[in-house]
Amino acid sequence: MSIRSTTVVALGSAALLAACAPSNPKIGTTEITSSRMLTSYRESEAAAADLARGRPTEALARAEHATLLAPQNGWARYARAAALRGLGRTDAAVAEFRAAEARFENVDRHGQAISIYGRARALDDVGRCDEAKMAYDDFARFMSLSDPAAAAMARAYANECRPVEPVASDPAMTELVTGVMTRNYAGALEASERVGESARGSGWVDYNRAVALAGLDRIDEAVAAYRAAEGRFAAEPSAKAVAIYGRARALDGERRCVEAKKAYAEYAELVRGASPDDAAMAEKIARACGQ
DSSP states (O other): OEEEOOOOOOOSSSOSGGGSSSSSOOOOEEEOOSHHHHHHHHHHHHHHHHHHTTOHHHHHHHHHHHHHHOTTOHHHHHHHHHHHHHTTOHHHHHHHHHHHHHHHTTTOHHHHHHHHHHHHHHHHHTTOHHHHHHHHHHHHHHHTTTOHHHHHHHHHHHHHOOTTSOOOOOHHHHHHHHHHHTTOHHHHHHHHTTOOHHHHTTSHHHHHHHHHHHHTTOHHHHHHHHHHHHHHTTTOHHHHHHHHHHHHHHHHHTTOHHHHHHHHHHHHHHHTTTOHHHHHHHHHHHHHTTO
16 A cells, blocks of 8 residues: 655745756655554655644644654654744754654655755754755755755855844745645735735746746746746845746746747856756757657
8 A cells, every 4th residue: 555645845935846857846655564654654744734723733733743653754753843943943843853854765766855955944943054054965966956946045045144143934934835835826926915015026026926826727827927936036046046946947838949948048147157068958848848
């Protein structure tokens, strides 16, 4: 028996998911070998639901129960880490994200990636930038071959970390990102309307809105949202590149290849100096559109 893990919750700022090249990234499949393990996975998913509703205390209790039932369940450890982060217990959250990474290693690449990213965001939240940058670098190296755009996004976040101004959580931004990560796109769009001004001005709200709109097959609106994000990212080339790449992927997914190829060309031109391999990758993907 197997279960498809959907416990993919990212508490914090913007969009790991939409930087990924595939329009529907694969979630790992884990073999269930006992009733205790099955119950543990169900508790992990219930913890994720609590987190999505802004209930980290309840999520922590469920995640701890899931961990007791099956200590080897990486999703239980991930949910526990996310709950601890939501409660502001940074050191405990970082340790638990590392525990999740260890359990996902060589088993579930997606789970391992989001655990590394979760560790980076937990440290970034509280302005521990030296540690956060090392974690972002871990993520960038991990994703460099399979998803260069996600790696570039992590490097952009690393450069933006500011120890003197720890990132303040915005509950609606948390809901927006959680909705994107769990593919609750309608919920993500609703949350985007409630994000505060300080977060809204960063560009990541438009970016996540674009991901959600694309997930709902509202492609013209998604393209407009990606362009809005690009405009807000005018002074941040790495972030702007991620938004352009997202626009290209949305158009490519609809086989609107003339527009997609133009977007890929914009991305390649922007990143060529710093990342010639990424530029070449985009040009290769563009040539394949429609074939």
